[in-house]
Amino acid sequence: MHIDVKKEIRESGPGKTGLIILLLMIGMAVLAPVLSPYNPYQQSTASLLPPSLNHWLGMNHVGQDIWSQLVYGARTSLLVGFGVGIFSTLLGTVFGVSAALVGGLYEKIVMRIVDAFIVIPMIIVVILISAYIRPGIATLILLLSLLSWQGGARVMRAQALSLKERGHVAAARSFGANRFYIAWRHIVPDLGPILLVDFIYGVRRAVFMEAGLAFLGISDPTVVSWGMMMRDALSFSYLNVWQWWLVPAGVALSLTIIGLTFVGHAAEPVLEPRLRGVEIA
C-alpha cells in the first residue's frame, strides 16, 4: 500500500497550519534581501529608536535595523535547522540501516555508541563545547548533527530489522543482491515516512538549540540570530524596547518551532501500525 505523506499532512488541520507557517518562514529567509532595506550588520549612531516608517521595528542598542535582523535571523535559524536535519537523518540512516543489515560485532558497537550518546544530556555537552569553540554556522551544524543522529539511528535500525525480514527483501537476496542494493532499493524507500519525521524533529531540535546557544551568548557573535536578539533585548528590559525587539524575535522563533511540531505531528500517523505494520520504536 502506498502512503502519501504529503497528503496526510495536507489533510490534517494543524499540519496545514504548520506547513503554512513553515513556508512563510522559508519565504522570509529566502527573500531576506528583498524584504529588508538595510544591512542587519550595519551599525549606526541611531540606537534604541522606536518603530518608524523607515525602521519598522526600530533600531537596537548599536543602531542596527531590528526588522532586518529578524528577517536575516530566519536564515540562520533555518539554515542550521535544515542542515542539522539533513545531516543527522543521513547519519542516523547510514548507521541504523547498516547496523541492521550487517549485524554482528559492528551492530553491537554502533548501538552501544548510540546508547552512550542517548544517556548523556545533549544540551550540556553542546553548551560546554560551544563555550570553548564559539562555533560558526558550519561548525554548529556539524556539532549538532554529530550529537543528534543517535535517536534516529535507533529507530531506523529497529525498522530496518523488521523490513529486512520481508519477503521482497528475501526475494532480492535470492537474485543475488548485495547489502547496498537491498538498503537502497528495499529498505530506505520504506523508511521514507520515518525519515521525514526524524528529519522534522531534527530540524526543530536544531532551531531550538541554535537559538538557545545564541541566547546564552556562546555561539558566533558575528552571526545575526533570534536567540542573540532576545539576549540583547533582555539587557534593555527596563526600557520598553522589548515590545518591538524581544517580542518579534520570540514570536518568530516560537512560530517556527510550532510550525515544525505541527508538521511533524501530522506526519506521525503514517508510522502507525494500522496503516503499515510499521511502528516507531
Added chain:
Amino acid sequence: MLEIKNLQVSYGQEVILNGIDLKLEPGETLAIVGESGTGKTTLGLSIMRLVEGTIRGEIRFNGKNLLSLPDSEMQRVRWSRIAMAFQNANNVLNPVYTVLNQIMEPMIEHRLKSREEARDKARELLRYFGLQENRFAAYPHQISGGEQQRVLLAMAMSNNPELLILDEPLSSLDAASRAEVASLLKETDKHRTRLVATHDLDTAGKLADRMVVLYGGKIVESGPIRDMLSKPRHPYTRALIRAYPNMTTVKDLQGIKGMMTRPVSGCPFHPRCTQAIDICSQEVPELLPVSHGREVACHRGGIITLLSTGNLSKSFGSIKAVDSVDLHIEAGETLALVGQTGSGKTTLAKTIMGLHQPTGGTVYLEGEKVENRGKDFFGKVQMVFQNPGESLSHRLSVLEAVTEPLEIQETGTKEDRENKAIQVLGEVELPQTRDFLNKYPHHLSGGEMQRVTIARALVLDPALLIADEPTAFLDASVQAKILKLLLNLQEQRGLSLLYITHDIAAARKVSDRIAVMLDGRIIEEGPSNEIVATPKQDYTRRLLNATRI
C-alpha cells in the same frame, strides 16, 4: 545372432538412421523404442533389406553380412529365417487372397512345405493367435483391425523364422487382446529371437528383455528393460516414460518440450533436453557404458543431479529446524517436499538459497560444492516464495519487479531486460500490455501476484525452481491453474522443480518423487506412486489419510 554395425540409412538427403550399433543374442527379445519418426520401422526394414533408401554399414546375421548378400540369397533368408510383422496391416495384406491363403503363400513360395502341410500349419498358427475359425476364409477387408494384426503375426511366424521382427505388434489390439497376444508371444514362444519396434512402453515392457531407445536416428540409451523403466538415465527415456500413461502414474502426464527436428548438429536430443550445455549442440555423444549392462549416449553421462545437499543442518538456538538432510534433485524432475507446518521445509529451502547460513553440511550444485553464491548459483537456482503479496515490493510495478533480478545481475541493457521480462510474463500467461506492466502489486489478484513472482524467478532462466508453498494463499481453482502452469513451464523449459507443500495430494499430482519431512529430517523418500500407494512411515500414512475426503 544379429549384429548391426554402424548402420546408416538415408532417403535422399535425409538421414534416417545414423550409426546404429546393435547386438542381439539368440533367444533374446530387444525392444526398439522411440517416438514416431525416430526410425524404428526403418531399422526393421533395413534388416529385411526392404528399405528403399541407401544403406551403409553392416548387418550381420549369424556372421553373414546381409547387406552384401546377392538378391537371390537374400530372398531365401527373408521370410524363412528373418520374418517381419508389419505395422500397417491394411496395406500389407493382399486384398484378393483369403486370410488362410495369405499365410500359406510364403511357406509354399519358399518350398518349405507342400500345399496340404502349409494349410494345416496356417490353420494351426491362426488358431494359435486366437483368430476364430469362421474368419479363415474371409478376405482381409472383412475382418477387423485387431484380427488383421493376428493374421500378420501368424504370417510372420509361418516359416518359423530364427529372427522375428515385430513392428508395433500390439498397437491395433484392445487392452485385453493385447495382454493375450503378448503372453502368447512371451510365454509360449519365448526362445525365439525377436526385435520389437514400438512406441508403446507397455508392449516393450511385456515382451522384451532389453530395450534400446532411439531418437533422431541414433541410439540414446540401452539396457535391461525393467531397470530402464524404473530408472531411466537419458533425459529422453525419462520423458518418454513420463508421457506414457499407466496405472502407477500419479503425476499428470507431461509431453516433451519442442518437436523432433532433423537434422540437428551435435546430440540429436539437445534442442529438447533438460540439461543441454554448449558441447551438446556441437558434438555427437557416443554411446558409453554407465553401469551394468546400461549404455547412455549423453555428454553429461545421463541425467545429472542438479542440486544435492549433504548432511545439511540449520539450527536456531537449540531448535534443529533442518537436521542432517540429504536430498538430491535431478535435472528436469519434480521433487515434492511434503511435511506439516514447522517441519523445516521453508528453512531447508532458504538454507539452500543461502538466505540462512547452514549450521552444518553442504549444498552441491551440479556436483560442485557451493561456497559463495554469485551469479552462477542464482542464475541456476531460483525460488518462488510462499506469500506473493509479501515477496513483491509494494513500491515496484510489475515490470520493475520482473526486471529486478536482471538488474541485480546486471544483464544486458535496460531494453533487453524489459523485453526479457515481457517475454517471461507471456510464458506465465499474464498480459503483456503497458497497462498491466505499470500495475502495482496491490492492483493484482493473488493468482496474478503469484504468476508475477514466478515470472520474476524465471527471468534469469534458472535450471531449478524452488517453489515454497506457491499456492498456500490461493483458492483451489487458482491453485490448480498455478500447478498446471508450473508443470507446463517444466515441460517447456525442462525445469527442475523443488515443490514444497504440506498437501500430499497436490504433491502427488505434480511430482516425480516425494520426500516427506518431519521435525527437520527426511523420513521417507521415493517415487510418488510408491509413497502414495505403499507409505512406509506412519507419519506419511497420516498425511495421506488426512487428505482423503
